[in-house]
Amino acid sequence: MQRRQFFIAGTDTDTGKTLVACALLEAAKSQGLSTLALKPVAAGCEETAEGLRNSDALLLQQHMTLPLPYEQINPVALRSAIAPHIAARQEERRLSVDRLVGLCRGALMQRADLKLVEGAGGWRVPLNERETLSGVPVALNLPVILVVGMKLGCLNHALLTVEAIRRDGLPLAGWVANQVDPQMSCFDDNLESLRVRLGAPLLGVIPHLSQPTAELAAQYLDLTPVL
Template sequence: MQSSYFITGTDTNVGKTYIASALVKHFVRAGYQAVGMKPIASGCNLTPDGELLNDDVLALRAASNVSAPLDLINPYRFAPAIAPHIAAEQTGQDIDCTQIMQAYQHLATLADIVVVEGAGGFLVPLNAQHTIADLAVMLNIPIILVVGMRLGCINHALLTVEAIQARGLTLTGWVANQVDSEMPVFAENLVTLQQRIAAPCLGVVGWQQEASFSFS
């Protein structure tokens, strides 16, 4: 099996890293060489040896069974926990999607499966010209959408699905991840999304529950 998946979300803080890491673990358990990639990470901490490192990247590396250089797994690292394009501007950098593409292509030679986690939502800017959506188009790999199950998730999910489809990308499936422990009518919201999203629901993750997935 040689494949990759791009993980995007309906918003920031909807559990993209948790789901991406769980997907990497899922493929590792299935016997594949799998690695997680987070091209852009904001909110990095400075290590004692002067390296910027993000907790999301650590989670992806811990889930992977492929050893790869940090510059391939996480080409762009920023200390401010803000939108990527603003963090890049503040540090005098420019996010180059071509560099990300090259890092991904290298990773793809090292693993059977590469799970690429986006930043924020699908239309988050990366620079003056490009967004996460543009990066997804460049990579041209199947997308898995993480729906943060909370009030407003139906609109956010359906708009994101439209944006993915409008770019001719393949939505392999979506994951319902409950991020609000007191979300009202969770089951009813889930049914509504299942009725309106043509792609399969690959998993339903309750509040603080372990993720599991079903691929056809």
């Protein structure tokens, strides 16, 4: 169902998109739902005997229920852990919205109760000279779940990201507050500021976890508004 397909965006890099995506997969699995997740482009991959592999994409593969091959989960794997368009240029490759959309569509045809597509970096991370990764969820018409990395500056990042998402014509299906900074000042005040301004369901507040796992993070999520 279209309403159970979502794009996982973050307010910045290192906000915990993959942790939240895997937690959503675990929460859905605990309700007996089938799941799949994609990371169409990943920058920062290691060479293995099976080829280039990205740790985030491997985590998605581990926590989803459908047995998709890695190449379908992460069809574009780039070596350097830098902006995707720069990493692609270093490897003399070219990224485009059309190609990534086509790769995603094939996998999204699989039957599953919950389907997630995880982005890379923030909403406007470039793919090439003209396009940004946000063109992928727009072309796929995917509602967005936003992961807000709770730290100094998150209010501006979150509000600007949501403004861009809505300007692109997509609904914000929900958001997750992930406390990436354990020493964040006025955490509750910042959380309330976002709650009254974002205009979408808060799916959960994940506290700073010294040893984060998807199973542990899933305990702080409520999927009811998106399911």
